Amino acid sequence: MPEAKVQREPRSGRIEIDLQTVFALKSQFPMPIAKILWIDDEIESLQSQKMFLEHKGYEVQTLTNGFDGIEYVKDNLVDVVLLDETMPGISGLETLSGIKEVNMSIPVVLITKNETENLMDEAIGSQISDYLIKPVNPNQVLLSLKKIIDNKRLVAEKTTTAYQQQFRELFMALNDDPDYNGWMDIYKKLVYWELEMEKSDSPEMREILQSQKQEANAAFFKYVSKHYSSWVDPKATSAPIMSNQLFRFKVLPHLEKGKPVFFILIDNLRFDQWKAIQPIFAESFRILEEETFYSILPTATQYCRNAIFAGLMPVEIEKLFSEQWRNDDDEGGKNLFEEEFFRAQLKRMKREDIRFSYHKILHHQDGQQLVNNIHNLLENDLNIIVYNFVDMLSHARTEMEVLKELASDEASYRSITRSWFEHSPLHQALKKVADKDVKLVLATDHGSVRVKTAHKVVGDKQTTTNLRYKHGRNLAFEAKDVLAFRDPREAGLPVPTVNSSFIFAREDGYLCYPNNYNHYVNYYRNTFQHGGVSLEEMIVPIVKMVSKG
Template identity: 50%
Template sequence: MNVKILWVDDEIELLKPHLLFLQNKGYEVETSNNGYDAIEMVQQKPFDLIILDEMMPGMTGLETLPRIKSFAPTTPVVMVTKSEEENIMDRAVGSKIADYLIKPVNPNQVLLSIKKNVHQQQLVSEKSTADYRSDFGKISVALSDARTFAQWTDVYRKLVQWDIELSESSDSSVREILSYQFKEANDLYARFVKNNYLGWFDDTDPERPVLSHTLLRQRLFPVVDKSKKTTFLLIDNFRYDQWLMIRPLLHNHFDVASEEFYCAILPTATQYARNALFAGLTPLAISKLMPDLWLNDNQEGGKNRYEEDFLKRQLQQFGKPYRMSFDKLIRPEQGKKLLENIDRLSNADLSVVVYNFLDILSHARTESEIIRELAEEEVAFRSLTRSWFEHSDLWEIMKQLSGRGHTIVVTSDHGTIRVDNPVKVIGDRETSPNLRYKSGRNLNYDPKQVFAITKPEEAHLPKSNLTSTYIFAYDHDFLVYPNNFNQHVRYYKNTFQHGGISMEEMMVPYIVLNPK
């Protein structure tokens, strides 16, 4: 499709060399020597870009600009002027021009402005595609060389960044290549976890990652000790790609002091990972030391009702006499109420906020056709996350805390992954219902398709009976019983789940934000 340009200048006859230059480059250029005619032309036909002289007799460019914008609000306008006065530039920028050129302009300047404002998305897409194809081999080598959790997080970080950058690429083949490489990475990562996970509970292993139950004492408490005020913000189901979507919004209020990962324990589910995080203990230790506060999968009742109690015990255990506040936000009105009582957070040395919106959104996406359409896949889900955050009470809380000098630590208890491949498992009535892991005593499964832990104590997991086994799904698999198999597959396929083994679930972002 030919790009149509309107050039408005009272000395348009002197610009014929520029016009011929653009026409030779394949652009269709129409001209006008005054603002009145230009407005009429814009009313009659669409243009892809308008070049507008600022200093014209009769109606100036700055006077013409808002009239043009009223008829073509999305058309980029490039302002050209002889004046370098700052107030004219400010007025032009305030009128939402796309670019600003100072006379005399040369043809290449004009061409660059056109490319930037008309072809930018195409050029960026082409460059991103070429850059990823070049980086593909390096990522493949990194996959085969990864031997530690830290090396795996480097691979994951790179793949997520490419996933975001290529999400708007018009080249479907390169997106498909990235999808295959991401799947290969998750397959190899699952093998890595299977071979190394049990060893990570050995305190003498120098390469073991920070795990859920060691996170606060290894990462958070040193931050609180150094900062006057710290807010620990745990967003359930929060992934690294979602963090990258909201990071640009924070620029005016926070500096990113660090951006790291820790490893969520298995199962990557709230009952296990979040309780371990706040208790500073493995699930097995919690069940032994505080049996009245722990419920196994097959027991009725809320599985994460005692997080504040767990945290208080951990603070006492490590001699941290912080003044603390603890808020768990599940319903929208709770966020508004916390905003009204922001002083309570400000008066604490350590304020903890658990925000459950993304978990609720994931479940709503499973149960609601409308939400499923709005967040059909990762790109849409990321966009929905950003939109929610930008208009949320949580963002307002963070801005107010920044103004009060709070350091904010942002993390999650686990991530989530979109599942699409059903794996059959047989279990009795006591078997846990989670789609990414199962625990029970009579599990029948293909050992090649899952990571099975037949001795739960080796993974520091409690067991409800003497023969309890845990099995975990890999990659994009989800565990389904043979009964009503097709019905469950239709219902759960392409939904976001957690509890199993994947980079998205286990590699949890840990962000430290310093107030500006």
């Protein structure tokens, strides 16, 4: 039996993948036979159709009444029930109800002569998967079964084939020295395929995609290491839009009189998490632009979010607001002055005429107040809403075993984010203004990455405890494991203490001290962290929407 080959060259880091081997491996495992239960009091007249389905590979069990059908599904696994609507004894709808009581998830296809609207409404309300009008021919039945049983397999096969075709294009893009716009495009494509692969049942293809994503992050780290200091140079002539420029270039230009803008900042929201909640937004709002921008380093709330609202790099914030700025090791809250920073940014830009409100949602009660008061905000030009749930989820997941189980990987992390937003006060509040003439700009301060590779760092007592970045004096580390700035000002950062330097973890790495090293390595492995250099942390969404009303 062939094995799927995923090889990494030790020097270049490039991945060689034998996609043909993967497909050959998959072809050796045929799809399992689906079992059909067909309940019809005239089943003898349908023997030719039964034989047709069996020839197509289905196993077909036949029964002549609803009572026996309900008993059968209690004791047997069934993939689809074909159910006659008109039978003696109990009707098809009564049988349907009995089957759903036994197993709600069994797909049922109702076969009927009756096309009346109230029957169809009742049947659809009883959660049938499809219905057919008599007389039915074998191909009608086959098509219905394929829609129900084979749909997932057909979608998975199409996804896998499409990714196979796109694989080399992505591979070439990674090796074509992309600029910062190119990296944003590559990351969006990787996220697209990661979401598409959820439709596939192929662990081999998911492994290939993850290998390609790892290769991309390795190359992205080298790219950021080479260019970051030039990006944050005040004299830079070629740089991406970053946290400190977000309002100037991506929010304030959308203000217009009589059309309030709601700027929604969901803390620690990755691009793939945005894609998970996008369909919920799309129910009420029309998405005009879906872009990305670069979070500054460290990709941590106190740096990125303060930079967003101040419109300044952290070294400039500390200079102008020395009383308000807090370094990692300083006491007190690190994001207590965002509204003050934003007011000062408007003043520097001579936009003091803008009427704005600022709301930070930290607790459910804060969210309910937003729901109750959101109509009062329609008189403002700009309404800023900072929502902290995703960041709290990330930190709680690290500490709580139950959340580690619920959000064990990226797919489940996205699922929890979607479930939260769907039932959140933020969603309720936004639906209340969806019929008004408003604009929405949704963004975040940074993303997060699931860490897997531990790196040892030695420092003195003043070294910070962050897992994805650290600053302090006399730091000892492997140079290949981190991006290091001996002079923090080269990265636009303040100098916390004399001779302090900053280091940032690469890809999926996390930084641990030698003390009790193995314990912390195991405790934090596979947790979602932020502060370092990765596509997931640095390339984050900025989305413009308008109400459909």
